[in-house]
Amino acid sequence: MPIRNFTNLDNYYSDEDQWGNHQYTTIKDVVNNFMFEQEDDSYVGSVNRNRVVYHAKRVVQELYFDVLNEVIAIEFDLNPTLIIPIPHDYVNYVRISWVDSNGKLHPLAVDNSSNLAQAYLQADIYKYLYDQDGSILQGSHIQDIGESTLGDQSYLAASGVSSPMPNFNTDASKVFKNGSYKIDKDRGVIQFSSTVSGRTIVLEYISDGLFQREDSDIRIHKFAEEAAYNFIYWKLISKKRNVPYNEKMRARQEFYNSRRVAKRRITPIRFEEIRQVMKSQNKMIKN
Amino acid sequence: MYICIYKFLMMIDNVYQTVKTIVNKELSGNLTPTELNKLAKLVQDEIFSSYFEDINLLKVKQSKGYTGLNHANLPQKVRQKIDIFSAVATITDNAGIYTLPADLYFVEDRGIVYGNNVVVDEAQKSELSFLNSSIAAPSTTFPVYERLGNDIKIYPSTIVDPITVRYIRRPVDPKWTYTEVFNKELFNPSAVDYQDFEVHVSEFDNIVLKMLSYAGINLREGEVALYAENKMNQENIKQGK
Numbered sequence: 001m002p003i004r005n006f007t008n009l010d011n012y013y014s015d016e017d018q019w020g021n022h023q024y025t026t027i028k029d030v031v032n033n034f035m036f037e038q039e040d041d042s043y044v045g046s047v048n049r050n051r052v053v054y055h056a057k058r059v060v061q062e063l064y065f066d067v068l069n070e071v072i073a074i075e076f077d078l079n080p081t082l083i084i085p086i087p088h089d090y091v092n093y094v095r096i097s098w099v100d101s102n103g104k105l106h107p108l109a110v111d112n113s114s115n116l117a118q119a120y121l122q123a124d125i126y127k128y129l130y131d132q133d134g135s136i137l138q139g140s141h142i143q144d145i146g147e148s149t150l151g152d153q154s155y156l157a158a159s160g161v162s163s164p165m166p167n168f169n170t171d172a173s174k175v176f177k178n179g180s181y182k183i184d185k186d187r188g189v190i191q192f193s194s195t196v197s198g199r200t201i202v203l204e205y206i207s208d209g210l211f212q213r214e215d216s217d218i219r220i221h222k223f224a225e226e227a228a229y230n231f232i233y234w235k236l237i238s239k240k241r242n243v244p245y246n247e248k249m250r251a252r253q254e255f256y257n258s259r260r261v262a263k264r265r266i267t268p269i270r271f272e273e274i275r276q277v278m279k280s281q282n283k284m285i286k287n
Numbered sequence: 288m289y290i291c292i293y294k295f296l297m298m299i300d301n302v303y304q305t306v307k308t309i310v311n312k313e314l315s316g317n318l319t320p321t322e323l324n325k326l327a328k329l330v331q332d333e334i335f336s337s338y339f340e341d342i343n344l345l346k347v348k349q350s351k352g353y354t355g356l357n358h359a360n361l362p363q364k365v366r367q368k369i370d371i372f373s374a375v376a377t378i379t380d381n382a383g384i385y386t387l388p389a390d391l392y393f394v395e396d397r398g399i400v401y402g403n404n405v406v407v408d409e410a411q412k413s414e415l416s417f418l419n420s421s422i423a424a425p426s427t428t429f430p431v432y433e434r435l436g437n438d439i440k441i442y443p444s445t446i447v448d449p450i451t452v453r454y455i456r457r458p459v460d461p462k463w464t465y466t467e468v469f470n471k472e473l474f475n476p477s478a479v480d481y482q483d484f485e486v487h488v489s490e491f492d493n494i495v496l497k498m499l500s501y502a503g504i505n506l507r508e509g510e511v512a513l514y515a516e517n518k519m520n521q522e523n524i525k526q527g528k
Contacts, residue, residue, distance in 0.1 A: 028428050028429075031429070035397075040346050040349070040350065041346075041349075041350035048408065048409075048411070049397070049406065049408040049429070050408055050410060050414070050418055050423055050429070050431060051423075053423040053429045054421060054422065054423035057422045057423060058422070210422065214426065214427075214428065215426040215427070215428035215429055216427070216428045
């Protein structure tokens, strides 16, 4: 959705798509501003706009990964197979939780001990089986991730524990109170433990800011705008032979500095938030 | 005052008279109107094409701090001389191809625009294939064009809107027109095909010198040509070319 300037605020408040857009600047504006900023004697004064667009999109990706904190959250009911496909614009997850009837999130734990290896089909003499194209045939390896909650008798029994209460013999790193999941990047799925079967899952993840977006809709937070200009400039001169090394280094430093400033502005440390977190530190413990 | 206006408005006649005065002063020969028109075109084109090198040299000087503001802003002055030939045209889609104006000399930098000032940038042929498969693939926000002779092809092909082209056109050929009275050519600026020089009025001396140089060769008068060449060299040295 293109960002517009409003002379009549009614137009803004009556259009949901425009709400909050003033925080952002479009990549089109970033590119146009960058082109306008260049002078005749600039190292990139005669740069091709296509290259600026390329680096502008690259910086959107870079900043989306670990600066902009643009977390996308989707909610879905888990199907009986306990497997969901990774979202189309997914790059990495932030948190996966199930949500209770009060709307509270219960974060799941990642279970790296589950087997998600590709299962090659083998003949009775353990030879691999191939299809007509010479590719190895694969079988289904999908299995339920082992139950491993505190109250799960089978897990505790398998761990050699007879009591439902955990004891010192229990490997606490494999005890998942809220359930667990494992991400299979290769197959593009997330597999859940049966503990969360039938629950509503909330997946919070980050994207690269580009996927399936029209160029006119690609945007970045205004706090990161300066970092975007610095990145584009740095990348444009970094491959040029006639630019001195110290200018390249200065541009690199400028980008990382502005990136740091952007990160600090986007995720500021607020006193009220610290106080909220620290409230529990004052709790009296009675014996 | 009258002389100035005459010089500016009908520079070609003034040039002709000046050149004739110089080359005829010792009955060295004659320059016919046909010869004049051919030389005038040649000289105008030569001066016009030199602007682009001049502005480049002057911008280099400017970046080193050798030029100033206002009247000392030499690149701006050359820019103004070029801007005499600035033109804007609207061209339309014809089966995915847009034909550029016939009098086009150069397309201005980022001079191809569609819709609400969306710049259509030029794509190098060598990078077009890579560009189409990169994250910077052409879009309606960042379209590109490929030059095919005097046509352009725009990517993405979904763009079919009329295109605005800002360009530098070629100068129109100057023509000194006349009517014959008693076997003598009398200047007639009212003729339909009359065309004055289009280059900036400050080029008067330059035109005369260049005309003299060519006229000297034409009339086999080496001294005239040599004089003109020396004069031009002195001017070039003065301008630091």
